[in-house]
Each structure stands twice: as structure tokens, then as C-alpha cells.
Amino acid sequence: xxxxxxxxxxxxxxxxxxxxxxxxxxxxxxxxxxxxxxxxxxxxxxxxxxxxxxxxxxxxxxxxxxxxxxxxxxxxxxxxxxxxxxxxxxxxxxxxxxxxxxxxxxxx
Amino acid sequence: xxxxxxxxxxxxxxxxxxxxxxxxxxxxxxxxxxxxxxxxxxxxxxxxxxxxxxxxxxxxxxxxxxxxxxxxxxxxxxxxxxxxxxxxxxxxxxxxxxxxxxxxxxxxxxxxxxxxxxxxxxxxxxxxxxxxxxxxxxxxxxxxxxxxxxxxxxxxxxxxxxxxxxxxxxxxxxxxxxxxxxxxxxxxxxxxxxxxxxxxxxxxxxxxxxxxxxxxxxxxxxxxxxxxxxxxxx
Numbered sequence: 206x207x208x209x210x211x212x213x214x215x216x217x218x219x220x221x222x223x224x225x226x227x228x229x230x231x232x233x234x235x236x237x238x239x240x241x242x243x244x245x246x247x248x249x250x251x252x253x254x255x256x257x258x259x260x261x262x263x264x265x266x267x268x269x270x271x272x273x274x275x276x277x278x279x280x281x282x283x284x285x286x287x288x289x290x291x292x293x294x295x296x297x298x299x300x301x302x303x304x305x306x307x308x309x310x311x312x313x
Numbered sequence: 314x315x316x317x318x319x320x321x322x323x324x325x326x327x328x329x330x331x332x333x334x335x336x337x338x339x340x341x342x343x344x345x346x347x348x349x350x351x352x353x354x355x356x357x358x359x360x361x362x363x364x365x366x367x368x369x370x371x372x373x374x375x376x377x378x379x380x381x382x383x384x385x386x387x388x389x390x391x392x393x394x395x396x397x398x399x400x401x402x403x404x405x406x407x408x409x410x411x412x413x414x415x416x417x418x419x420x421x422x423x424x425x426x427x428x429x430x431x432x433x434x435x436x437x438x439x440x441x442x443x444x445x446x447x448x449x450x451x452x453x454x455x456x457x458x459x460x461x462x463x464x465x466x467x468x469x470x471x472x473x474x475x476x477x478x479x480x481x482x483x484x485x486x487x488x489x490x491x492x493x494x495x496x497x498x499x500x501x502x503x504x505x506x507x508x509x510x511x512x513x514x515x516x517x518x519x520x521x522x523x524x525x526x527x528x529x530x531x532x533x534x535x536x537x538x539x540x541x542x543x544x545x546x547x
Contacts, residue, residue, distance in 0.1 A: 206381050213383060214373065214377060214383060215360060215364065215373065217390070218369060218373045218376075219363045219364045222364055222369060222390055222394050223420060225396075225398055226397045226401060227420075228401065229401030230408070230419055233402065233405060234405075239402055244402075246530075246533060246534075248399075249501040249533050249536075250396070250529075250533065252505060253504055253529045254395065254396075255485065255492050256503075257505050257529065258372075258485040258488075259485045259486055260510060261372070261522065262481055262485055264518040264521070277482070280479055280482075280483070281486055284483045284486045288490050294487050295338050298339075301486070302479050305479035307476075308476070310473055310475050
């Protein structure tokens with residue numbers, strides 16, 4: 206990507222973000238009720254999107270080539286264990302990332 | 314600053330202290346991450362100012378090093394930020410205030426700002442709209458400051474950043490877990506996982522996002538009778 210394409214990409218993302226924030230205020234003036242389908246999608250979509258994002262992060266991990274996704278699997282286990290134990294978002298993120306960095310820099 | 318605004322700022326600040334810690338840390342990590350990808354600190358600074366949606370900024374960093382695909386960037390933004398629609402719906406009444414403040418309140422409604430403005434009750438002598446304005450402004454300032462500092466820090470300090478990109482994975486794993494622990498019914502999370510993995514296998518790393526999004530919306534629409542009958546889905 207050249208600089209112009211980068212700026213365009215950032216602008217598109219900014220525009221999309223603003224659209225998601227402003228749309229409800231444009232479509233549903235205060236006091237009107239929202240369609241049931243929209244309410245339903247709003248309730249159930251986040252769960253599926255978080256799954257998609259985790260898969261997106263791991264999209265370039267190859268299970269066939271060494272190290273077969275092992276550093277990712279170990280680091281995700283560390284994130285999950287830390288999070289279930291302490292439930293401190295920053296601690297889980299920092300702990301898992303440091304663990305992954307040590308694994309890819311020193312072990313593999 | 315008039316006493317009205319000063320009083321609102323003083324009332325707002327304590328509500329933002331936990332967010333300050335989180336945003337400075339994550340913002341700095343984001344800035345260092347962008348610098349590890351070869352970007353000047355101007356990028357995280359500018360993106361923190363005009364996009365101001367944390368997880369989407371990490372994803373954008375990734376998009377910027379790939380092939381130019383504005384349609385995919387736009388659709389990903391809509392899917393990842395779709396939750397804002399529902400914050401908006403929840404704040405229709407509260408943000409129904411006159412003036413330009415309203416535009417900034419809506420623009421700056423991140424997850425954290427929403428949660429404070431939705432739940433916090435300012436004391437009676439404090440103006441509610443200025444209170445919400447300062448919560449929004451302070452929170453964005455923390456994020457912008459963190460991102461800029463991280464970008465600068467990453468440019469000046471040359472340490473081995475190999476593997477730092479995992480911070481994005483770790484963040485989404487934590488968000489996924491938080492959601493998993495909160496929800497009563499895991500159908501949506503599992504459907505999202507299954508559809509994404511299948512689409513990744515079918516379409517490959519570069520092309521799976523849009524089919525996966527389509528599949529997820531279709532699956533959730535088809536599952537609606539089941540999920541709505543079961544009461545609270547998420």
C-alpha cells in the first residue's frame with residue numbers, strides 16, 4: 206500500500222466507525238421503538254464477532270509447518286488461565302503477550 | 314473555564330481513573346505495535362484521534378500492511394463496530410441534548426465511555442451533559458496520549474519486538490472469554506467460531522472475512538426462532 210491508499214483505508218475505517226455510532230441517532234429519533242429483528246441481532250451478534258476476531262488473528266498460523274501453532278496454543282492457554290484466575294484484563298493480555306514473545310524469540 | 318464546566322470536569326475525572334490506566338497501557342501497546350510494523354508515531358496518533366475504536370485500530374494496523382481493499386476494510390469496520398449501534402440505541406434519550414456537544418458525545422462513544430455515561434449519575438449540582446462530555450474527552454485523551462507515546466517509544470527504543478503482534482490475539486481472546494462468561498447461551502459464539510474456521514479453510518487467509526460475516530448474519534437470522542424462544546441469548 207502506498208501513502209494515499211493508507212490514508213484512504215484509514216478514512217474508510219473512520220467513516221465506517223462513525224456510521225455505526227451515528228446511525229441509531231439518525232434512524233431512531235428519541236422516543237421511537239426499534240424493530241425486534243434489529244434488537245435481536247444486536248443482542249446475539251457480539252458473541253459471533255468475537256469468535257471471528259480470534260480466528261482472524263490466527264489466520265496466518267500454519268498447523269502443517271513447524272512449529273505447528275504451538276506457540277500460539279500455549280500463549281492462548283496462558284491468557285485464558287490468567288484471565289479465569291484473576292479476571293484482570295490487562296494482566297491477562299500482558300502475561301500472554303510476554304509469554305508468546307519469549308516463546309518465539311528464545312524457544313522457536 | 315466557567316465554574317459550571319469546571320465542576321463537571323471535577324465530577325467526571327474520578328469515573329475515568331480506571332479507564333486511564335487501561336487506555337494508557339493498551340494505547341501504548343498499540344503505538345509500539347504500529348511502530349514495530351514500521352509506522353511513524355503519526356499513524357497511531359492520527360488513528361487514535363479520528364477512528365477512536367481500540368480493537369478496530371489494531372485490525373486497521375494489520376489491514377495497512379496488506380493489499381489495498383477498501384470494501385473489505387469498510388465491511389470489517391461495520392461488523393467489528395456493530396455493537397456501537399446498540400450503545401447508540403441505549404443512549405438515544407440520554408444524548409438527546411442541544412448543541413455541538415452531542416456530536417462529540419456520539420463520535421467518542423467507545424465501549425468504556427458508553428459504560429460510564431450509561432451508568433454514572435453525576436451529583437445534582439453538576440450539569441449532566443458537561444459531565445458526559447468530559448468523561449468522553451478525558452477517555453479519548455488517555456487513548457490518544459498512550460498511542461502517541463507508544464509510537465514514539467517504539468521508534469526510539471530498539472528492542473526485539475518479535476511476537477509483540479500477539480497482543481492483538483491476546484486482547485481478542487480476553488474479550489471473547491469475558492463475553493463467554495457473561496452469556497447464558499453460547500450458540501452465537503460457537504456458530505461464529507465454526508463458520509469462521511470453515512470459511513478460513515475454504516477461502517484462505519486473505520479472502521475468508523467477508524464470506525464468514527455473511528455466513529454469521531445468515532446463521533443468526535436462521536437461528537432466531539430458537540435463540541429468541543430460549544430467552545436471553547447474550
